[in-house]
Amino acid sequence: MTNIDVFSSAHSFKEEDVRDKTVVIIDVLRASSTMVTALQNGAKGIIAVGDMDDASKISHNLDAKSFLMSGEKDGVTIEGYDLGNSPLEHTEDAVKGKTIILNTTNGTKAIRRCNLADRILVGSFLNLRAIIEYLEDLDEEAILVCAGWRGRLSLEDMLCAGNIIYELCEGQLSAEARDGAKVAFGLYEKFGDDIENSIKSSNYAVRLKDIVSEDDLVYCCQRSITQILPALNEGIISDINGKEQ
Ligand code: MLT
Numbered sequence: 001m002t003n004i005d006v007f008s009s010a011h012s013f014k015e016e017d018v019r020d021k022t023v024v025i026i027d028v029l030r031a032s033s034t035m036v037t038a039l040q041n042g043a044k045g046i047i048a049v050g051d052m053d054d055a056s057k058i059s060h061n062l063d064a065k066s067f068l069m070s071g072e073k074d075g076v077t078i079e080g081y082d083l084g085n086s087p088l089e090h091t092e093d094a095v096k097g098k099t100i101i102l103n104t105t106n107g108t109k110a111i112r113r114c115n116l117a118d119r120i121l122v123g124s125f126l127n128l129r130a131i132i133e134y135l136e137d138l139d140e141e142a143i144l145v146c147a148g149w150r151g152r153l154s155l156e157d158m159l160c161a162g163n164i165i166y167e168l169c170e171g172q173l174s175a176e177a178r179d180g181a182k183v184a185f186g187l188y189e190k191f192g193d194d195i196e197n198s199i200k201s202s203n204y205a206v207r208l209k210d211i212v213s214e215d216d217l218v219y220c221c222q223r224s225i226t227q228i229l230p231a232l233n234e235g236i237i238s239d240i241n242g243k244e245q
Contacts, residue, residue, distance in 0.1 A: 003141040004168070006161045006180030009148025010110035018143055019116040024123040024131055024164070027147035028156040029204045030085050030212070031107020032124035033220040034070070035100075035237060037087035040226045042096035045236040048108035052078065055103045068095065071103030075211040078103065086216050087126075099236070110147040111232065117143075122230035122237060125160055125195065129224035130241055132167045144184070155187075155202040156220075159195060162188025163223075196221040 007013045026032055035046050044066075049055045055069060070083040070090070077084030083094065085104050102108055114120050123131040123144070135142055144164060146157035162184035165173065173185045191198040199205060199221055200214070229241040 002135055002138045002168075003178070004135070004144060004165055004181050005141070005178040006144045006146065006158070006165070006184045008146055008153040008158065008180070008183075009151050010106055010113055010145065011151035012148070013113075013145070015113055015116050018114050018145070020118045022119045022121070022138060022140065022142045023114045023117045024121045024135075024142065024144050025107065025110050025114065025147065026123045026144055026157045026160050027104070027107030027110065028124050028160050028220050029154070029199070029202075030087060030216060030220055031102065031104040031147065032122050033126055034085055034087040034090055034104075035102065035122050035230050036124050036126045036226060036228050038070075038090040038095050038100050039228045039230055039237075039239045041090060041092040041094075043090070044097055044099050045238045046100045046102050046230070047236060048111040048232075049101060049103045050109055050112040052103060055101050058101055062099065067099040067101055069101050069103070071101075071108075072105065074105060075208040086213070087219055088213075088216060106147040106149055110145055111237075114145060120232040120237075123160065123164065125163070125221055125223045126225050127228050127230075128160070128163060128167075130227045130229040132164055134229060135164065135168055144180075149204065149207075152203075154204055155191075156199045156204060158184050158187050159191055159198065162186070163192060163195075166192065195223075 072085040144161040
């Protein structure tokens with residue numbers, strides 16, 4: 001298994017810490033799941049932005065018919081945007097052939113904070129197997145960056161990181177593993193048998209219970225339903241696996 005560390009939130013590291021590394025951004029609820037789903041449904045690519053200003057600058061340089069603005073602030077669709085941050089809104093009808101400009105509270109900001117990384121991938125339960133297969137073949141250190149929520153740890157992101165590590169080491173974590181990997185692995189050992197119910201009682205689910213539908217939560221807890229492997233290349237996130245299950 002490649003050497004893996006886990007960062008618990010988008011604010012738990014310095015930008016320098018990921019320089020020249022491979023990172024996997026994990027925001028199970030919901031930015032990562034939305035990106036994976038949009039690409040699965042034929043979106044041309046995703047531009048992850050840090051804020052509304054970035055989003056509007058980028059949109060002014062694109063042909064109006066070629067893109068959609070998606071995103072949320074504190075879970076709520078941003079006024080004037082085409083879509084929110086629900087993966088279930090990113091249907092084939094809505095996104096096929098479009099570039100998605102995505103602006104979210106934590107997930108897209110986590111991507112921006114990794115701008116010194118050598119390679120940025122996007123991981124979720126939905127594309128778990130694709131991420132594991134990529135990391136199995138990697139012979140250098142990788143960092144799983146959990147987006148968390150406003151600098152705090154989120155159970156669902158750490159669980160996903162733990163699931164990746166558990167599979168990579170076939171349930172036998174070495175004593176030399178990084179502390180971050182040990183914490184995520186231990187969390188997965190405790191809660192991995194019932195991801196859906198664990199996530200339904202997470203801080204996120206409670207915080208956004210009147211805003212984010214339970215259908216979104218249930219959808220995002222499905223494991224390995226697609227081989228889509230989103231990676232950032234010259235500012236655009238697109239699928240580098242090019243195959244579907
Ligand atoms: C985020 O980036 O914080 C999330 O994706 C929030 C959300 O679920 O909309």
